[in-house]
Amino acid sequence: MAETVTLGANARKENGSQAARRLRREGKVPAVLYGHKEATIMLTLDRDEVTKALRHGARVVDLKPEGGKEEKAFIRELQWDHLGKTLMHVDFTRVSLDERINVTVRLELRGIAPGVSGGGVLDQPLHELEIECLAISIPESIRVNIAELQLGGVIHVKDLHLPEGVTTSVDPEAIVVHVTTPAAEAEPGAIPETGGSVEPEVIGKAKEEEESES
Numbered sequence: 001m002a003e004t005v006t007l008g009a010n011a012r013k014e015n016g017s018q019a020a021r022r023l024r025r026e027g028k029v030p031a032v033l034y035g036h037k038e039a040t041i042m043l044t045l046d047r048d049e050v051t052k053a054l055r056h057g058a059r060v061v062d063l064k065p066e067g068g069k070e071e072k073a074f075i076r077e078l079q080w081d082h083l084g085k086t087l088m089h090v091d092f093t094r095v096s097l098d099e100r101i102n103v104t105v106r107l108e109l110r111g112i113a114p115g116v117s118g119g120g121v122l123d124q125p126l127h128e129l130e131i132e133c134l135a136i137s138i139p140e141s142i143r144v145n146i147a148e149l150q151l152g153g154v155i156h157v158k159d160l161h162l163p164e165g166v167t168t169s170v171d172p173e174a175i176v177v178h179v180t181t182p183a184a185e186a187e188p189g190a191i192p193e194t195g196g197s198v199e200p201e202v203i204g205k206a207k208e209e210e211e212s213e214s
Helices: 017-025 047-055 203-213
Strands: 005-011 028-035 038-046 060-065 071-080 087-094 100-110 121-123 128-134 141-145 154-156 175-180
Touching: 005 047, 017 028, 017 087, 028 047, 038 047, 038 060, 038 087, 047 087
Parallel strands: 005 060, 028 087, 100 141
Antiparallel strands: 005 038, 028 038, 060 071, 071 087, 100 128, 121 175, 154 175
16 A cells, blocks of 8 residues: 655645746645645645655645645646656645545566466556555555466456455456467568469570560
């Protein structure tokens, strides 16, 4: 389960791109908190503090606005710069301890598939899974054991071992990972098939006709 951390926050009165740029120059991140039919609050957070929480897999945080009440919030959306390096904005939604939410988590392969050692190719069409669970019980990832996956073997969504209380609406027949037979490669120097016969060029005959005309 992803850990819950506490993030300090300040109320943000100014809005707009110019104010946001000034905050970012100061090492701050503009954010908003909304949901549960309560007023939307504009906030400012320390960028390093938020980035550290994200590195540790935080999905739900305890927001502690200065002078306000502490609220449990889910990190709904992150906006990064065009290089994907600098955090630009965070959207939080209020959640309660008994609230179930929809969230996407990564699928983590564990083990070595014996089918690969036998010459197969490991293919993972599904890297993330949309799940429903308690807001305070979001798993960091769903582990997929491939230690017994032989050549031609397949693991579907229905084969996954989801943590207690976690469900998914994804098609149970969807393929998560499988070991396929590598496509046959053409032998070096092989002549590709054309679908019909090709007559060889008769050089000698052309030369004889040329001499008879002269």
